[in-house]
Amino acid sequence: MPPSHVNPRSIIIACMTNHTCEPPPASPLEAPHILSSRTAMDSDRPRSGNSQQSPKPEMKPASRARATLENWLHSQWSKKGLFSLVFSPLSLAFLAVSRYREKHATPERLPVPVVIVGNIYVGGTGKTPVTIAIARGLMKRGWKPGIISRGYGRKSDAVQLVTPDSRAASSGDEPLLIARKTAAPVAVGRDRVAAGRLLLKSFPDTDIIISDDGLQHYSLHRDVELCVVGAHGIGTGWVLPAGPLREPPSRLDRVDAIILNTTDEILDTRTPRFASSPYLGECRNLATGETLPIDDLAERFEGKSFAAAAGIAVPGRFFAMLRGRGIACNPCVELGDHYDFRANPFADIAADCILITEKDAVKCRQVPGIASDSRIWTVGYDIALEDYLLDFIDQKAREARHPNPSANGATHES
Numbered sequence: 001m002p003p004s005h006v007n008p009r010s011i012i013i014a015c016m017t018n019h020t021c022e023p024p025p026a027s028p029l030e031a032p033h034i035l036s037s038r039t040a041m042d043s044d045r046p047r048s049g050n051s052q053q054s055p056k057p058e059m060k061p062a063s064r065a066r067a068t069l070e071n072w073l074h075s076q077w078s079k080k081g082l083f084s085l086v087f088s089p090l091s092l093a094f095l096a097v098s099r100y101r102e103k104h105a106t107p108e109r110l111p112v113p114v115v116i117v118g119n120i121y122v123g124g125t126g127k128t129p130v131t132i133a134i135a136r137g138l139m140k141r142g143w144k145p146g147i148i149s150r151g152y153g154r155k156s157d158a159v160q161l162v163t164p165d166s167r168a169a170s171s172g173d174e175p176l177l178i179a180r181k182t183a184a185p186v187a188v189g190r191d192r193v194a195a196g197r198l199l200l201k202s203f204p205d206t207d208i209i210i211s212d213d214g215l216q217h218y219s220l221h222r223d224v225e226l227c228v229v230g231a232h233g234i235g236t237g238w239v240l241p242a243g244p245l246r247e248p249p250s251r252l253d254r255v256d257a258i259i260l261n262t263t264d265e266i267l268d269t270r271t272p273r274f275a276s277s278p279y280l281g282e283c284r285n286l287a288t289g290e291t292l293p294i295d296d297l298a299e300r301f302e303g304k305s306f307a308a309a310a311g312i313a314v315p316g317r318f319f320a321m322l323r324g325r326g327i328a329c330n331p332c333v334e335l336g337d338h339y340d341f342r343a344n345p346f347a348d349i350a351a352d353c354i355l356i357t358e359k360d361a362v363k364c365r366q367v368p369g370i371a372s373d374s375r376i377w378t379v380g381y382d383i384a385l386e387d388y389l390l391d392f393i394d395q396k397a398r399e400a401r402h403p404n405p406s407a408n409g410a411t412h413e414s
Contacts, residue, residue, distance in 0.1 A: 067336035070123070077235040077244035087242040095239050098216070098247060105218035108193045110200065113208050113397040115224040118215025120247045122240060124313020124337055125230030126261040128174045128359070129383040130276060131212040134226075135182045137390035138208060143397070146206035148195040149175045150213060151188030153338040159189030159198050168363045173338060176362045178212065192220045208397055215255075216246055223400035224393055225255040231314045233265035256396060257389065262317055274389040280321055281380030286356075286364060287372050297353070297377060298327050307351035308332045311339030311360045318357055322379070329355065341367050346376065355379050 076083040117134065119125040135145045151162070151172030162171040164180045171179075172188055179186040185203040189195035192214050200206055214220060215227060235244040252258060252269045261276045283297045284290070292300070308329035310318045315334045322329055333345060341363050346354055354376045356364065361378040364370045 067334050070336060071334075074123075074232060074235075074244070078232070080236050080238075084236055084238055084242040088238070091239045091242040094241070095248065098239070102216075102218050107221035108219060109221040110193070110196045110209055112200065112206065113223040113400040114196070114221060115208065115210045115226065115393060115397065116214050116220075116222045117210060117226050117228065118213055119228045119230070120215070120245050120249070120251050121230060121232055121234060122244050122246055123232075125228045125232070126276070126278075126314075126383070127212055127228050128178065129278070129381060130226075130228050130259055130261060130385070131210055132178055132181050133276070133383045133385045134390070134393065135178075135184050135210055137385060138210075138394065138397075139182075139184075141390065141394045143208045143394075144205050145182075145208045145210050146185040146187070146196075146199040146203055147175075147178050147182070147210045147212060148187050148189070148192055148199060148214075149178070149211070150190055150192070151175045153340070154188065157190035159187065159191060159194045161198065161202055162186040162188055168366060169340075173359050173362050174212065177359055180362065181358070192217050196220070207401075215251075224257075224396045226257050226259055226393070227252060227255045228259045228261050229263055229265055229267070231262050231317055233263050234267070257392060259385070259389070261383070262314075272392075274386050277384040278317075278321070279382060279384065280325065281382050283355075283380065284361075284378045285374060286361060286370070286376040286378060287374040292377075294325055294327075294379060298325065301353045304352035305330070305350070306353050306355065307349045308355045309335055309345055309349075309360070310357050311335035311337060311341075312357055313337045318379075318381070321381075322355060327355070335360070339363075341370060344369055346370060346373060351375065353377060357381060 115134065117127050117131045119127060131147060135147060138145050149172065152174065154172040155169055160170070162175045162179045163186075164176075164183075166176055166179065168176050175186050175188045178184070185199050185206055187195040187199040187202075189198070192211055196209050196211075199209070211217070211220065211222070214222075215225065232244065234249055237243060237245065237249050239245045239248055249268070252267060252271055255271055258267065258269070258271050258273045259276055260273055262278060267273065280294050283292050283294050306322075306327055306329040308319055308322055308331075310333070312318065315332070319329065319332045330351075331349070333349075335345060339345075339360065341360075344367070347369075352375065354373075356376060356378055358378055358381055364376065370376070
């Protein structure tokens with residue numbers, strides 16, 4: 001009998017031990033941990049007056065190796081070649097197990113509508129900021145959402161509630177960020193059904209559940225399925241490990257809507273597609289709590305040196321958005337997704353202002369040696385969604401709550 005759970009990361013690690021497909025030495029284009037201002041900011045006039053190269057920040061060898069591996073894998077998954085050919089038999093096995101799990105799953109229904117925000121591409125596609133935007137949009141439409149997540153990177157798989165004061169090590173960085181940005185109830189757990197039940201028991205006024213990730217968690221009944229397609233698109237279109245997908249591209253035909261997040265990927269599907277619009281928001285000093293609009297921050301440090309660091313799935317997107325606001329950062333440090341900050345990557349950076357993401361900030365605030373560094377500013381990042389998409393989700397959720405459409409009015413009533 002096929003195993004009940006397949007961990008994509010374990011498959012990737014197993015693949016990397018196959019010496020017939022050993023990765024070549026990383027080039028600056030394939031594995032840029034430290035992007036110089038020449039490569040990251042060459043087309044914009046910098047606000048920074050200091051172009052001196054900063055020393056490379058301290059990073060643990062394991063973190064550096066992981067960032068190298070992630071970049072190399074994404075480069076392999078972007079094209080069909082020897083890598084895809086060598087691992088295609090394992091992909092067939094992975095696909096067979098995945099289909100077995102879906103076919104034999106027994107979905108459990110929660111007493112409120114459930115909206116899944118997931119993806120088919122392994123790794124980050126921007127699901128968390130999309131989840132935050134959906135939660136805010138549903139709040140404006142009268143709903144009282146609760147949010148569930150696995151909580152990747154935390155020390156336990158047990159079910160627990162997350163508050164804005166939770167420790168990132170126990171809650172996961174993304175659920176903690178969601179709790180802080182939405183003020184909605186949040187619960188984490190490998191078992192999403194159990195997480196949902198705990199949330200509803202603890203917050204009985206909750207009338208809709210949003211699951212950050214969980215498209216492949218078939219034991220949870222869902223009323224609305226949303227698939228986020230991020231900057232990498234769908235790569236080669238092959239499933240793991242030959243390609244980057246958890247499920248084949250045909251899965252997109254069965255979701256209710258596709259959200260295109262910073263991608264111009266052309267998808268062969270009739271499923272409705274909606275574009276998201278990311279933007280940089282307010283900046284907050286990590287040590288003092290002072291807030292400034294990003295343009296005001298750039299003016300304050302005009303003529304001084306900027307650096308940037310990001311422990312997210314696609315750090316280049318963050319650096320490019322800073323570049324688009326005329327902020328030249330040197331260095332730009334790729335920390336690897338879900339970086340834990342047990343080593344201080346900022347200690348050796350000689351910059352007057354260091355810009356980081358909100359996802360990293362929830363962990364940095366809990367590290368004394370980093371939290372007191374007044375050079376560090378968190379850059380707000382949000383996503384704007386089309387009203388038509390939010391109205392679509394609202395309508396589908398109301399139909400799930402009231403199977404007879406005539407039993408409910410044109411708008412949701414709390």
